Amino acid sequence: MRNLLFVSVVAFALLAASCASSIRSGCGEAGRVLLSRTDIPSVIVATDSLQTFDMEISFFGKHLNGMMLIKRQDPETVRILVNSYFGMSMADFEMRADTFVVHYLLDAMNKPSVVNLFKNDFKLLLGLYLPEHFSAQKSLCKQLEEFISIETLQGKYQYRINMENQNIVRIKAPGVNVEIPSHSSPRTITLKHRGLFSPTIVIKEMK
């Protein structure tokens, strides 16, 4: 009986996964192109002005909410702070293309796996991990979107980009899927980490 239940759960999970639309669905034949880092838009563009986001980390039905603040401190450095709504500091990160400094992280979260997760997520969102120039597979898709696939040492990064406004709609990166629905208001970025014990992070723009 237990085996039957287990098989049913696995079968359902596989079915659900196969039904989820692929990041390539509706796209034509891909051709090889040479691109620069600037050809891939950033999900979040850090500027000299302070930008604020609502951040929710969900893990096993628990939700941890805070305010994420991002500001470019100089041409190479981006600072990211996360505070609880109550005002307490939760995280303080400094990012450059080649470095990630943890100035502060709540004790409960200060584990190598969590630090790595934040590092990879922020690098992905800020577009800091790509080399200056690289070779990619590119194809046109339905709904005026294009598909770009890049092989890096860390794995494969696949993007679905809206060609009208040059906004990223979806990313499939090593360990994480990112979704940014075009017409969400406020603009909402959902990072679903793959794996049984991985959190989902939802970031919403605030005025």
Added chain:
Amino acid sequence: MFKITTILYFFSLSFLLFGQEMQPITNVTDFERELKEVAGKIESVESNFRQEKFMKVFSDKMVSTGMFYYRKPNKISLQYDKPMQYAITINGDKLQTLTGGKKTTVNLGSNKMMGQMKGLIEASMIGNISALDKEYELHYFQSASEYFVRILPKSQSVKAYIKEIGITFDKKTMGVKQLRMTENSDDYTDYIFTNSQYNTLQSDEKFAIR
């Protein structure tokens, strides 16, 4: 000359720190008794609050506003309306956050440090500092219109999150006007309370944790 400059500098810093006119309270016992008497009469508080989180690294502050509710015993709720709807409620040993319809409930009873933090926040927000145990060092100051209490945690586990708390009391009403929570990183959060109404809450509706 150097000595004079140093002394002047030191005094100017103290001046700024204590709102230009704060002096140490000499008769602490009377002050504590008066505060205890007033806090003892408070069954509930509801007030508007403005929260200003100052971040040294950005030289900027984040402002939030909302309503603050307190009801005896052990019930506190901060209900934010700006920059977004969010609520944090402490009811007895439970803490619940609510945002976008999603609730997360944490049991504080099982965690000694969280229990200490809860006691500290509760005591600070209604001015019931006599409820604080020997885990804190208290310093008292006054001006013509205000009292100021500086609370320094002794426990290393609390110190990891809060360096000190400063509470400003209105001398006439003995109500808490402002609370400053300074973190170890020298960032601080001010909570400014206005339109405070005492003993007006008749039910626990604002503190329901489901």
